[in-house]
Amino acid sequence: MTGTTSSGDGGRLALPRYVREDAGARTPVAFPDYRSTGLRAPLRTPVDLPHRLTEITGPVLGEDRVAPGDADLTLRAGGEAQGQRINVFGRVLDSDGRPVPGALVEVWQANAAGRYRHVVDNWPAPLDPHFDGLGRVVTDELGRYEFTTIKPGAYPWGNHHNAWRPAHIHFSLFGRAFTQRVVTQMYFPDDPLFGQDPIFNAIPPAARHRAVATFDLDRTQPDWALGFRWDIVLRGADQTPFETDDDGDVA
Amino acid sequence: MSEHVSPLVRDADGTNDRRPGTPRRGSGFLDGPHRLPTTPSATVGPYLAIGLTWPDGADAVAPGTTGEIWLRGTVRDGNGDVVPDGMVESWQADPAGRFAHPDDPRGSSSTAGFRGFGRSATPGGEYAIRTLKPGAVPDGEGGWQAPHVDLSVFARGLLDRVVTRVYFADEAEANAADPVLSGLTEQQRATLVARPTDDGYRLDIHLQGADETVFFAV
Numbered sequence: 001m002t003g004t005t006s007s008g009d010g011g012r013l014a015l016p017r018y019v020r021e022d023a024g025a026r027t028p029v030a031f032p033d034y035r036s037t038g039l040r041a042p043l044r045t046p047v048d049l050p051h052r053l054t055e056i057t058g059p060v061l062g063e064d065r066v067a068p069g070d071a072d073l074t075l076r077a078g079g080e081a082q083g084q085r086i087n088v089f090g091r092v093l094d095s096d097g098r099p100v101p102g103a104l105v106e107v108w109q110a111n112a113a114g115r116y117r118h119v120v121d122n123w124p125a126p127l128d129p130h131f132d133g134l135g136r137v138v139t140d141e142l143g144r145y146e147f148t149t150i151k152p153g154a155y156p157w158g159n160h161h162n163a164w165r166p167a168h169i170h171f172s173l174f175g176r177a178f179t180q181r182v183v184t185q186m187y188f189p190d191d192p193l194f195g196q197d198p199i200f201n202a203i204p205p206a207a208r209h210r211a212v213a214t215f216d217l218d219r220t221q222p223d224w225a226l227g228f229r230w231d232i233v234l235r236g237a238d239q240t241p242f243e244t245d246d247d248g249d250v251a
Numbered sequence: 252m253s254e255h256v257s258p259l260v261r262d263a264d265g266t267n268d269r270r271p272g273t274p275r276r277g278s279g280f281l282d283g284p285h286r287l288p289t290t291p292s293a294t295v296g297p298y299l300a301i302g303l304t305w306p307d308g309a310d311a312v313a314p315g316t317t318g319e320i321w322l323r324g325t326v327r328d329g330n331g332d333v334v335p336d337g338m339v340e341s342w343q344a345d346p347a348g349r350f351a352h353p354d355d356p357r358g359s360s361s362t363a364g365f366r367g368f369g370r371s372a373t374p375g376g377e378y379a380i381r382t383l384k385p386g387a388v389p390d391g392e393g394g395w396q397a398p399h400v401d402l403s404v405f406a407r408g409l410l411d412r413v414v415t416r417v418y419f420a421d422e423a424e425a426n427a428a429d430p431v432l433s434g435l436t437e438q439q440r441a442t443l444v445a446r447p448t449d450d451g452y453r454l455d456i457h458l459q460g461a462d463e464t465v466f467f468a469v
């Protein structure tokens with residue numbers, strides 16, 4: 001799908017417009033209970049930027065960004081990571097339901113004890129010599145992705161008294177256009193830590209379930225790994241605006 | 252109308268398309284084709300370097316390319332302190348104004364080694380992207396946009412990326428005609444214009460404060 005045509009009319013271009021979710025269904029940049037947003041989230045209202053060529057294009061990234069073994073985080077430095085082995089899989093779609101093939105998916109996460117392999121993370125949980133927490137995959141022609149990892153542990157942080165992050169995996173995605181770029185976090189179902197986590201609760205209530213994977217018995221491998229499904233939806237290009245005329249002709 | 256009205260009521264008044272006797276009833280659509288709701292964003296957090304570090308991240312163009320420049324700047328918070336744990340990503344056209352992307356209707360960039368995309372962590376608050384100065388880009392309506400680079404800023408404390416643009420101080424004429432800059436006040440424009448340096452251009456990003464950078468809703 002390119003959706004882009006040139007009329008040859010002195011540089012007039014028919015460009016796709018990427019639909020934006022209503023503000024009430026998007027995560028706000030700032031959320032007071034997440035204290036770090038206080039000095040970092042911009043305070044002024046952002047200026048609307050119509051989608052032109054720069055916004056409807058974006059980096060073309062693919063298999064050249066992925067090394068062998070990047071899709072299996074449980075094998076590092078010649079040994080097996082500690083923890084509950086899981087397969088995380090799903091599809092990357094746009095909001096029209098079209099698969100997004102060839103999309104680069106980058107993930108990072110804490111180990112089974114809730115510790116990141118990062119110089120800033122020094123809380124007293126053990127590092128795992130066979131886990132670095134980095135994974136990369138590219139979606140196939142149907143927009144599917146899958147990687148094998150271990151379930152990350154919860155970890156404490158300093159946001160408020162006795163604050164713990166629910167188990168989560170960080171996801172970074174490129175679609176086809178600058179406008180589709182998203183970085184987010186995937187959670188696991190029924191985590192008792194959701195209620196006190198301001199990063200989870202910054203998501204508007206009606207949209208929170210979209211950040212939570214579902215357990216999938218069909219993709220659970222006997223004697224090997226639990227399956228968790230998480231579909232990711234990027235903004236779609238609205239080529240054919242829906243007719244709002246009240247004539248019933250919606251085909 | 253009350254949402255408690257029975258769906259079997261026949262005297263529909265047109266404000267509820269789902270009721271019998273209204274035009275849309277029977278089309279199969281409730282109030283338009285179904286769209287999948289998008290996945291909500293979340294902060295990159297403090298450990299983004301684990302997942303988002305590329306050895307060649309800063310290289311929007313291959314090292315050694317003729318005309319290469321460095322686009323640099325410091326990211327600061329509302330106290331004026333540097334943001335040492337963030338990331339800046341850039342996306343731009345080549346010197347001919349073309350994008351390294353198949354959706355560019357004029358054809359993809361033919362500049363060798365040009366990716367058009369850079370990714371830089373902000374150690375000490377500073378980002379640095381190796382690139383080429385972009386050319387002017389059509390605005391799609393018969394006019395031109397001044398040379399510019401789209402930037403995304405990610406950091407702990409930002410629940411979504413924030414987006415801004417870099418323009419160039421030595422493009423005064425093109426800047427004056429740019430459709431985006433034209434919609435801004437003089438003070439706002441000043442936050443987007445990079446100044447020449449020894450090896451390229453510099454634009455600092457102020458997430459908050461009196462000099463808060465203009466950020467865009469895309």
Ligand SMILES: [Fe+2]
Nearest residue numbers: 165168170296
């Ligand atoms: Fe995290």
